[in-house]
Amino acid sequence: MSKKTSASWDMVQLAGAVADLKRDHYRILLTMSVLVDLLVDRGFVSREELERKTAAIDDELETLIDASLRPMG
Incomplete structure (x- = not known):
């Protein structure tokens, strides 16, 4: 080929x-x-709870990604 x-x-x-x-x-x-x-x-969870938790996890992951891309030191 x-x-x-x-x-x-x-x-x-x-x-x-x-x-x-x-x-x-x-x-x-x-x-x-x-x-x-x-x-x-x-009734196990509300949409608002899911949105808050999603936003919190997204913020946490963004912080971790930013830190890994810009290591200090």
């Missing part, structure tokens, strides 16, 4: 892998959405 054909095949495989990831991502988001709806509908 020539280099051009090999590179083309690599791109086809990459595109397929990305499509698989997109499908998996969609299924995970759908499942999480259903679980959140069930938890809220059954």
Whole structure:
């Protein structure tokens, strides 16, 4: 197989892998959405609690990522 054909095949495989990831991502988001709806509908947690906790975890992760990208010292 020539280099051009090999590179083309690599791109086809990459595109397929990305499509698989997109499908998996969609299924995970759908499942999480259903679980959140069930938890809220059954009174285990409120949407406001979920939003507060999500924001807190997001802030914490942003701080950790920033710290790892800009180590002190």
